[in-house]
Structures are given as structure tokens and as C-alpha cells.
Amino acid sequence: MTTQAFGTHGADQALEAMTIQRRGLRPDDVAIDIDYCGVCHSDLHFARNDWGFSIYPLVPGHEIIGTVREVGEKVTGFKPGDRVGVGCLVDSCRDCGACDDGLEQYCEKGATGTYNGRDQHDGSLTFGGYSESVVVSERFVLSVPDSLDPARAAPLLCAGITTYSPLRHVKVGPGHKVGVIGMGGLGHMGIKFARAMGAEVTLLTRSQAKADEALAQGAHHVLVTTDSEQMKASAEHFDFLLNTVPVQHDLNPYMETLKRDGTMILVGQVDTVEPPLHTGPLLFRRRAILGSLIGGLPETQEMLDFCAEHGIECDIEMIRMQDINSAYERLEKGDVKYRFVIDMASLRAA
Amino acid sequence: MTTQAFGTHGADQALEAMTIQRRGLRPDDVAIDIDYCGVCHSDLHFARNDWGFSIYPLVPGHEIIGTVREVGEKVTGFKPGDRVGVGCLVDSCRDCGACDDGLEQYCEKGATGTYNGRDQHDGSLTFGGYSESVVVSERFVLSVPDSLDPARAAPLLCAGITTYSPLRHVKVGPGHKVGVIGMGGLGHMGIKFARAMGAEVTLLTRSQAKADEALAQGAHHVLVTTDSEQMKASAEHFDFLLNTVPVQHDLNPYMETLKRDGTMILVGQVDTVEPPLHTGPLLFRRRAILGSLIGGLPETQEMLDFCAEHGIECDIEMIRMQDINSAYERLEKGDVKYRFVIDMASLRAA
Numbered sequence: 001m002t003t004q005a006f007g008t009h010g011a012d013q014a015l016e017a018m019t020i021q022r023r024g025l026r027p028d029d030v031a032i033d034i035d036y037c038g039v040c041h042s043d044l045h046f047a048r049n050d051w052g053f054s055i056y057p058l059v060p061g062h063e064i065i066g067t068v069r070e071v072g073e074k075v076t077g078f079k080p081g082d083r084v085g086v087g088c089l090v091d092s093c094r095d096c097g098a099c100d101d102g103l104e105q106y107c108e109k110g111a112t113g114t115y116n117g118r119d120q121h122d123g124s125l126t127f128g129g130y131s132e133s134v135v136v137s138e139r140f141v142l143s144v145p146d147s148l149d150p151a152r153a154a155p156l157l158c159a160g161i162t163t164y165s166p167l168r169h170v171k172v173g174p175g176h177k178v179g180v181i182g183m184g185g186l187g188h189m190g191i192k193f194a195r196a197m198g199a200e201v202t203l204l205t206r207s208q209a210k211a212d213e214a215l216a217q218g219a220h221h222v223l224v225t226t227d228s229e230q231m232k233a234s235a236e237h238f239d240f241l242l243n244t245v246p247v248q249h250d251l252n253p254y255m256e257t258l259k260r261d262g263t264m265i266l267v268g269q270v271d272t273v274e275p276p277l278h279t280g281p282l283l284f285r286r287r288a289i290l291g292s293l294i295g296g297l298p299e300t301q302e303m304l305d306f307c308a309e310h311g312i313e314c315d316i317e318m319i320r321m322q323d324i325n326s327a328y329e330r331l332e333k334g335d336v337k338y339r340f341v342i343d344m345a346s347l348r349a350a
Numbered sequence: 351m352t353t354q355a356f357g358t359h360g361a362d363q364a365l366e367a368m369t370i371q372r373r374g375l376r377p378d379d380v381a382i383d384i385d386y387c388g389v390c391h392s393d394l395h396f397a398r399n400d401w402g403f404s405i406y407p408l409v410p411g412h413e414i415i416g417t418v419r420e421v422g423e424k425v426t427g428f429k430p431g432d433r434v435g436v437g438c439l440v441d442s443c444r445d446c447g448a449c450d451d452g453l454e455q456y457c458e459k460g461a462t463g464t465y466n467g468r469d470q471h472d473g474s475l476t477f478g479g480y481s482e483s484v485v486v487s488e489r490f491v492l493s494v495p496d497s498l499d500p501a502r503a504a505p506l507l508c509a510g511i512t513t514y515s516p517l518r519h520v521k522v523g524p525g526h527k528v529g530v531i532g533m534g535g536l537g538h539m540g541i542k543f544a545r546a547m548g549a550e551v552t553l554l555t556r557s558q559a560k561a562d563e564a565l566a567q568g569a570h571h572v573l574v575t576t577d578s579e580q581m582k583a584s585a586e587h588f589d590f591l592l593n594t595v596p597v598q599h600d601l602n603p604y605m606e607t608l609k610r611d612g613t614m615i616l617v618g619q620v621d622t623v624e625p626p627l628h629t630g631p632l633l634f635r636r637r638a639i640l641g642s643l644i645g646g647l648p649e650t651q652e653m654l655d656f657c658a659e660h661g662i663e664c665d666i667e668m669i670r671m672q673d674i675n676s677a678y679e680r681l682e683k684g685d686v687k688y689r690f691v692i693d694m695a696s697l698r699a700a
Contacts (some may be wrong), residue, residue, distance in 0.1 A: 047617060103610070106636065108610075118433065169636070260447075260453070266629050266632060273623065276622040276623050277627055279622075280620050283616060285456055290639040291631075
């Protein structure tokens with residue numbers, strides 16, 4: 001089935017309108033008309049081949065909210081008209097330990113990305129949510145609670161689960177002091193989640209300018225990391241640090257703000273740690289550094305339900321599909337509060 | 351009280367005989383005649399001021415086994431003639447959260463090292479176990495089970511507890527696959543402990559030459575890390591890696607041998623991580639890196655009792671006090687299986 005989309009034909013090319021093919025329904029498939037799609041920083045990295053494994057044509061988008069149009073004959077959990085979501089994954093082996101544990105993001109044979117992946121049945125390239133519709137196997141489709149605004153729910157599928165999952169994994173709760181490093185799409189969700197889980201939340205930021213915003217997002221405190229007095233006063237303060245910074249930066253000063261047995265959770269940066277990590281802060285206080293990647297399907301559903309229960313949504317700026325290239329330029333400068341979401345009606349209207 | 355010792359007056363000087371003063375007994379003090387003292391790699395670092403904070407004269411030694419000579423009036427746990435041990439610490443604030451938890455090594459106000467430390471009462475410099483005797487507050491004195499050979503028990507006070515504590519902390523037990531990286535003083539103890547705790551144990555070593563030794567120490571398997579086929583076959587294999595390597599090395603290839611949710615425990619290296627750590631292996635399998643430093647007093651006693659129960663001792667090479675400088679030379683080359691222990695009778699005989 002021919003579908004309108006926006007994508008790019010090469011690392012140095014702008015995104016433009018293109019047509020792609022969506023497969024006919026397999027028995028377990030759900031066909032989804034896309035209403036909204038969030039713009040993740042990864043979309044930009046993939047479009048420009050920053051990680052070296054982009055395949056073109058490339059249609060980004062893995063924060064998808066839509067409406068079920070049609071379901072395959074074996075689908076039991078969804079029916080036409082249902083509001084649904086699709087995140088970063090559309091398939092996995094479904095047979096390894098990770099998949100059995102509902103942690104498809106860690107599939108031992110490699111999960112299939114919502115875009116830039118290869119369909120496990122026919123080897124076709126997967127295309128993401130910058131498009132009118134998508135066809136996804138039921139296991140990888142999420143139910144979106146009615147009470148959530150669909151546009152503001154879109155970024156939950158990546159920015160939301162990426163921060164929710166590790167906070168749950170380490171069992172953040174009342175009595176914990178949680179520091180969130182960075183306040184972009186991930187960071188502002190981290191603040192909301194940690195607060196809703198009952199923790200005392202601090203935003204760690206280089207600039208006092210973000211203080212008011214952070215408090216408005218639910219942070220109890222702000223720690224300006226460029227202020228050496230504040231940093232000194234925060235030594236051995238946090239149980240957990242949620243580090244959402246997506247680029248190389250010095251981890252060492254942050255490590256000192258963790259209590260004994262504290263953990264820094266890395267969710268943003270996929271790169272070498274430079275300047276290099278010093279092991280001293282780890283050994284001398286039994287601290288840890290832990291990585292975490294998005295979340296599995298059961299936990300993503302749990303996160304959506306948690307958001308409905310606690311009234312948590314993403315703060316977004318809505319854009320038209322046709323404005324994606326200028327949105328990327330602003331995204332590169334960090335000029336968005338806190339996530340662009342594409343109104344896919346703009347693509348249909350074109 | 352004047353005591354014979356061996357120490358150094360400067361970073362570039364050999365160790366030599368010297369006399370030091372030991373304090374008279376405070377009410378909570380135990381006076382110990384030293385029988386044996388292990389030679390830790392830290393002793394060498396301190397003697398040569400490798401870490402930049404050595405204070406001279408410096409008398410190394412923090413793997414002390416001795417016999418109680420006299421006790422202060424308030425001492426209840428020891429009496430003259432008891433076999434006792436002293437490890438890396440001789441005091442701490444005794445009032446912070448760490449001390450309350452029996453984790454004096456993480457004392458928030460700074461624990462007092464057995465040597466190169468400052469006594470918390472009179473500010474005098476502490477001198478280590480390369481000496482005839484030592485005076486230590488009861489809380490920092492350990493009871494050595496009769497069934498342990500005293501010379502072979504000495505290195506348990508540092509090399510032993512340094513490996514035992516983190517294995518306990520992460521709850522190593524039956525069903526776990528534990529990899530031990532490096533087979534020096536720490537590594538060979540790590541193998542023994544992990545085995546006794548019920549884990550399946552693998553030595554990771556650069557050289558096939560250590561295979562037979564490792565199996566003799568209790569390892570079930572040996573993984574030669576310079577063999578790319580073996581490394582490839584060991585991807586996502588271990589629950590825990592106990593990394594005992596004391597110098598800078600590339601952590602990244604080891605990280606790939608950890609399962610999802612696996613943890614690398616660093617106990618040997620206090621330095622920057624170079625070549626730099628890549629965060630990819632952490633994020634993509636939710637792996638962690640954890641530091642750990644020796645152990646607290648209650649756990650050190652537990653470790654000694656565990657050794658008695660399981661017949662675990664350190665493999666040592668006995669030396670005379672007068673041979674310490676040549677022992678340091680051999681230690682630098684890794685030419686010791688697996689720990690030098692000084693027979694302190696040699697000092698008294700001199």
C-alpha cells in the first residue's frame with residue numbers, strides 16, 4: 001500500500017516528501033493511521049548518518065500515536081478506532097531470554113527498529129512515523145489511555161520510556177534523592193517521573209536560566225553545576241543521577257555528588273566517555289554507573305498507564321510535517337521546549 | 351614505646367631498618383606483637399609516592415597477623431595470647447552513616463589508614479605492619495580463627511576482603527557465572543571466594559600460561575582474552591566480572607562478555623579509564639560498572655570466618671624483612687605467586 005511520508009535520500013540531504021510502501025496485513029498486524037509523531041534527537045542522527053549505519057531512503061520517527069484502521073485476523077487486543085502508540089521497536093526474535101522477560105529492547109538476536117531496521121520476515125527496510133500510516137505486529141503496539149492528550153503522549157514512546165524504565169529498574173521511590181542531568185526531551189520527563197514516584201528531585205544544569213522551568217516541571221531543587229560552591233555543598237547527596245546528556249561530557253564531577261552506593265544512570269550518550277572517567281569516585285564510595293536503553297513493551301504500557309494515572313504528559317511544540325528541516329536546525333541548538341511533535345494532518349492536507 | 355621497623359625516608363629511597371614509637375595503651379587499645387605482614391602492591395605505591403600523598407618516614411604494611419601482648423582496661427573482646435589481624439584501617443569517625451553500617455572504609459569523615467594516616471586523637475603519623483608491634487583500637491582488630499595458617503591468613507586482610515566484599519555485596523551464588531580478570535594477589539583470592547560461594551568461575555587472562563594455575567586455584571574455566579575466537583564465544587556470558595587489574599587497561603572488550611544486567615566490579619585500578627570507556631555496551635545491555643574498596647570490620651571478620659569454614663588461604667611466598675627491596679622489584683614485574691608475606695621473626699632476629 002502506497003503511503004505518503006517524509007524522509008531523506010542521503011546524509012547530506014534535507015528531508016522531503018516521498019512515497020513509501022506499507023505491507024498488507026499479516027494475521028498479527030495492526031494497521032495504524034498516524035495522528036502525531038514526536039521528533040527525537042536520534043531522528044536527526046539517523047538522517048545525517050552520524051552513527052554510520054543509516055540506510056537510505058530513511059523515514060525517521062519512533063514516537064508514534066495513531067488510530068487503528070484495520071487489524072489482522074489473529075489480532076485480539078485492538079480494533080479499528082482504538083488509539084494506539086508505537087515506539088522505537090516493531091519486532092524482535094520473541095524467543096530469547098530478553099524477549100521472554102518482556103525486555104525486547106535487549107533482544108539477544110537484535111530487535112527491529114521502527115525505522116532503519118529490517119523486517120524479520122521479508123527483509124524489507126522499515127520506515128518510521130513521519131508518514132501517514134504504519135503496519136505493526138500487535139505485540140509492538142501500545143494502548144494509549146483516553147485521558148492522555150494524543151499529541152503530548154507521542155514523546156512518551158521514546159523520551160518517556162527511556163527515563164521511566166531505569167527509574168523503575170533501580171526502584172526509585174519516597175526517601176530517594178534523584179538528580180536529573182540535562183533538561184531536554186528526556187530530562188524534563190525524568191523530572192516528572194522521579195517526582196511522581198515520590199523522590200526528592202533536583203535538576204542539575206549548567207545555567208541558572210533553567211531554574212524556573214525546572215521547578216515548574218516538578219523539580220524540588222536546582223543545582224547549577226558551574227557554581228563550585230553549590231557542587232561542593234552537594235557532595236555525596238544523591239541516591240541516583242539520571243544522566244540524559246546526549247553528547248560527550250565530563251562525568252567525574254557528577255560522580256562526587258552521589259552518596260555511597262549511589263548510581264549514575266546513563267541514558268543519553270552513546271559514545272566514548274571523554275574526558276576519561278576516573279575510577280576513584282567509584283571505588284571510594286562503592287558507586288556505580290549503569291546504562292539503560294528505552295524499555296520493553298510491557299513496561300512501556302505500564303508507563304503509559306502511569307502517565308494517565310498521574311497526569312503526566314510531555315511538554316511539546318507542535319509543527320507541520322513540512323517544517324521538519326527547520327525543526328532539526330532548532331533541535332541541534334537545543335531550541336525546543338521540550339519536544340517537537342509533528343501533526344500528521346499536515347501531511348495529509350498537503 | 352620504641353619499636354623496630356622497616357620503612358623509607360623518601361620516594362626515591364630503599365626501605366631500611368628504622369625505629370618508630372608506638373603509643374602507650376589507651377583504654378580501648380590492643381597491643382599486638384606482629385608475626386606476619388603481607389606485602390600489598392599499595393605498599394610499593396606509597397613507598398614511592400606514586401599517588402602523591404605519601405608522608406615520610408613511611409612504614410608500609412596493612413596485612414598484619416599477630417598475637418595480643420596486652421590490652422587496655424576497656425577491651426572486652428581480646429586477651430593476651432589471642433591471634434589477631436589488622437587490615438587497612440585502624441580508625442574512623444565511628445559516628446557517620448557508613449561507620450554505623452559497619453562500612454568504616456567509606457567513613458564520611460575519612461577512615462585512618464594503618465599507615466600514612468593521622469591518628470584521630472593526637473595527630474601522630476600511623477606506621478604499618480613492617481614492624482615488631484602495633485597498637486590498635488579494639489574495633490579495628492580482627493579475630494583470626496585457629497584453623498587458619500597465620501602467615502597464609504595475612505593477605506586476607508587486604509587482598510582477601512577486597513575481593514570477598516564485592517562478591518558478597520552483589521550476592522554471588524550458585525547459578526552465577528563469575529569472571530575474574532587478572533590473577534595476582536587479588537585475582538587468585540577472587541577465584542577461591544567465587545568458587546566457594548557456589549559460582550561457576552572463569553579466569554580471564556592474556557596468557558594461556560596461567561591456565562593450569564587458575565584451574566588449580568579453583569577456576570572452572572580459563573578465557574584467554576588475546577584469543578579473539580574465545581572472546582567472541584564468550585559474548586554475553588558472565589553475570590559478574592571481578593576486575594582486579596591494578597593498572598590502566600581497556601575495559602571495553604570485557605564489557606561485551608557480560609550478560610544483560612551484568613556488572614563489572616572494579617577493585618584494582620585507581621586511575622582514569624584509558625582507553626576511554628564506551629557507553630554503548632552499558633546502554634545496549636543495561637550493564638553496570640561498580641567500584642568497591644576493601645571492606646568494613648564486620649565483613650572482614652565474616653570473611654576470616656568464611657575462610658576458616660571453607661579452608662581458604664592465600665598462596666604466599668615467605669620472605670625476610672631484610673629482603674623487602676628485592677621483593678618490591680619482583681612485585682613490580684608480577685613475579686610472585688601470589689603474595690609476599692614477611693616473617694617478622696626475621697626483624698626480631700636482626
